Amino acid sequence: MARQPGAVMTAAGLCRGLDTLYAVPPEHRLDDVDRASARQVLGCDDHTLSTLLDRGLPASGDPGEERFDSRDLFNLALYSGTGTTVPEQAFAYSLRWMRSSTEELLAPRASRFALRIACAADTCGPRPTSTLALPRPERCGGAVRDLTVEDADGTAGPSGDPGDTVTRTASQLAVTATVHTRGELAELRSPELRAIAAEFAAMDLRWVKLPEALQNDVDLVTTHGVASCDSASRYLAQLCRRAGIPAVTRIGWVVGMLDLVHAWVEVEDADGATKVIDPVFALFSATVRDTNPLLRDPAVALRTNRLIPTGLSTGRAVAEHRCADEPTAARLTTKILPAPTRPQEGS
Incomplete structure (x- = not known):
């Protein structure tokens, strides 16, 4: 089944954001977010999340059971440029003043x-x-x-x-x-x-x-x-x-x-x-x-x-x-x- 254009655009933005992500150093990582919650923060499908993992998004745990640092996910989403992620929308709302x-x-x-x-x-x-x-x-x-x-x-x-x-x-x-x-x-x-x-x-x-x-x-x-x-x-x-x-x-x-x-x-x-x-x-x-x-x-x-x-x-x-x-x-x-x-x- 072909992916929807919105999903492709979101994936492209998140991949660009990953290229400039400052990842939390290992000694400070929390890994406090599971895979399903990570998809919600990033506003992406499971295929895109797997692509991000393949491209180096830090995570711990076995494949399919990965856990992520919530700060990594927030920073990645905020600078993805998609306009659709939870952090982007939250910032746009709280900083509208x-x-x-x-x-x-x-x-x-x-x-x-x-x-x-x-x-x-x-x-x-x-x-x-x-x-x-x-x-x-x-x-x-x-x-x-x-x-x-x-x-x-x-x-x-x-x-x-x-x-x-x-x-x-x-x-x-x-x-x-x-x-x-x-x-x-x-x-x-x-x-x-x-x-x-x-x-x-x-x-x-x-x-x-x-x-x-x-x-x-x-x-x-x-x-x-x-x-x-x-x-x-x-x-x-x-x-x-x-x-x-x-x-x-x-x-x-x-x-x-x-x-x-x-x-x-x-x-x-x-x-x-x-x-x-x-x-x-x-x-x-x-x-x-x-x-x-x-x-x-x-x-x-x-x-x-x-x-x-x-x-x-x-x-x-x-x-x-x-x-x-x-x-x-x-x-x-x-x-x-x-x-x-x-x-x-x-x-």
């Missing part, structure tokens, strides 16, 4: 923020502690209202003068707040900074999902042309500091993104102002059609109203849990939704 006008990207925005952590074990171990990063939108001209911290015992209350994190002796911890953000568009004044931003943009990097152990690996940027949010930000910050430009990395959240935790760079420009350079937004926008061109313009610093910063740099975590004085697995839930509009008085 990148098509927004500049005015929409800069306008004041209010979001209801909720971050919760709980021990992943059925029974939490002795001496549990939970730590959460706090939203710090005031770093970017915003504000936080109604900040509340609640622990496993139900003890809740406002936090008066928040630091960068909050820690409680508890198996569970939650932080809620209304977060106000706004964007900013500024020209990069320093010729050296503009040159660095242009050099980075010309590297033609690809954002990929990476194992946690490799997310800060700056060497992957130069040796394989791939980057996570963390490694891209670290690399760009290094370039700035080597040129004598003060720069720090920052982590936080982005409203509406698949992976809510994000990283970017804050630099001190020649005019003395601190400006946000987001090296990964340009990489993301390359996967979505008709995005705002300012997201890819190396001559400007665009901080969108969707950034919610913490006070932490790359390499830190927005959530941590410990039992018996050891780091342990935890369930983390993050929800960032539009804040409800308050009704007008007298309505």
